[in-house]
Amino acid sequence: MKHTISVLVENKFGVLARIAGLFSARGYNISSLAVAETFEQDISHMTIVVDAQDEKILEQIKKQLNRLIDVIMVVDFTKKEHSERELILSKVNYSAKNKAKLKALLDKYQAKIIQCKDETAVIEFSGEQQEIKQLVHELEQFGVKELVKTGRIAIAS
Amino acid sequence: MKHTISVLVENKFGVLARIAGLFSARGYNISSLAVAETFEQDISHMTIVVDAQDEKILEQIKKQLNRLIDVIMVVDFTKKEHSERELILSKVNYSAKNKAKLKALLDKYQAKIIQCKDETAVIEFSGEQQEIKQLVHELEQFGVKELVKTGRIAIAS
Numbered sequence: 001m002k003h004t005i006s007v008l009v010e011n012k013f014g015v016l017a018r019i020a021g022l023f024s025a026r027g028y029n030i031s032s033l034a035v036a037e038t039f040e041q042d043i044s045h046m047t048i049v050v051d052a053q054d055e056k057i058l059e060q061i062k063k064q065l066n067r068l069i070d071v072i073m074v075v076d077f078t079k080k081e082h083s084e085r086e087l088i089l090s091k092v093n094y095s096a097k098n099k100a101k102l103k104a105l106l107d108k109y110q111a112k113i114i115q116c117k118d119e120t121a122v123i124e125f126s127g128e129q130q131e132i133k134q135l136v137h138e139l140e141q142f143g144v145k146e147l148v149k150t151g152r153i154a155i156a157s
Numbered sequence: 158m159k160h161t162i163s164v165l166v167e168n169k170f171g172v173l174a175r176i177a178g179l180f181s182a183r184g185y186n187i188s189s190l191a192v193a194e195t196f197e198q199d200i201s202h203m204t205i206v207v208d209a210q211d212e213k214i215l216e217q218i219k220k221q222l223n224r225l226i227d228v229i230m231v232v233d234f235t236k237k238e239h240s241e242r243e244l245i246l247s248k249v250n251y252s253a254k255n256k257a258k259l260k261a262l263l264d265k266y267q268a269k270i271i272q273c274k275d276e277t278a279v280i281e282f283s284g285e286q287q288e289i290k291q292l293v294h295e296l297e298q299f300g301v302k303e304l305v306k307t308g309r310i311a312i313a314s
Contacts, residue, residue: 011186014178017178021171024173029169035189036306045305087242087244087307115314147196150310151193
């Protein structure tokens with residue numbers, strides 16, 4: 001089961017390596033991670049998505065996270081009401097031939113073209129996992145040349 | 158100067174900790190980091206934003222990144238034409254009193270309300286750094302209760 005965990009940390013050297021190490025030491029692979037600075041100087045926010053095969057081990061990891069001196073707060077969103085979103089940028093073929101069709105698809109999803117160059121369009125879209133999956137699937141008919149994702153972020157309802 | 162670096166890696170245990178360790182060992186703090194899986198199984202994509210005080214040290218770090226066995230590709234976008242975007246979710250006060258004003262502001266930025274509950278609205282917005290900064294600044298008048306960011310992602314033009 002995928003868990004989305006939010007961690008507030010002091011932005012000091014080595015915190016990220018220590019936190020990543022806590023997961024990898026137990027054979028847990030982080031499937032997505034989003035780290036950014038907050039309003040407050042020297043405080044960063046991390047959103048970690050991890051596929052927990054064993055809930056007990058995840059509980060241990062969360063306890064150890066809480067024990068790290070630079071960790072301020074740990075929230076597991078799994079059993080809480082929350083919203084999750086992710087951002088993607090994707091480069092697809094964009095020619096006179098497929099222009100109208102691509103635009104209609106993007107309108108349906110409220111996705112934007114942020115750049116056009118040499119018959120290539122860069123598309124920006126943010127949404128829930130399911131929407132992203134569907135859009136990317138529909139974009140495949142145009143030829144997806146590149147896809148970059150941020151990883152999910154979450155906010156409690 | 159802020160550098161945006163894109164790294165394609167094999168998604169194995171410990172890769173993230175090793176990469177984070179490369180930066181922290183040289184006293185380099187990662188200001189934002191976005192890691193997500195790609196189309197290909199077991200390959201992840203990382204976008205690292207780092208404030209490089211010393212360009213020579215950054216060159217060393219990039220060389221060492223390239224030498225890591227699980228690193229497939231390293232791209233520094235700094236001197237390349239590219240687009241950067243970031244996603245934010247923010248919780249602000251939302252009452253009958255400020256409703257119209259908030260909606261007008263969100264329309265101006267093409268930002269969306271994704272949830273309303275107990276006089277609180279959750280706002281979703283993706284854009285360039287400058288737009289995000291301006292929107293967050295304008296949201297402050299409504300009372301920002303929470304702000305979560307993904308960190309930037311980048312795509313070559």
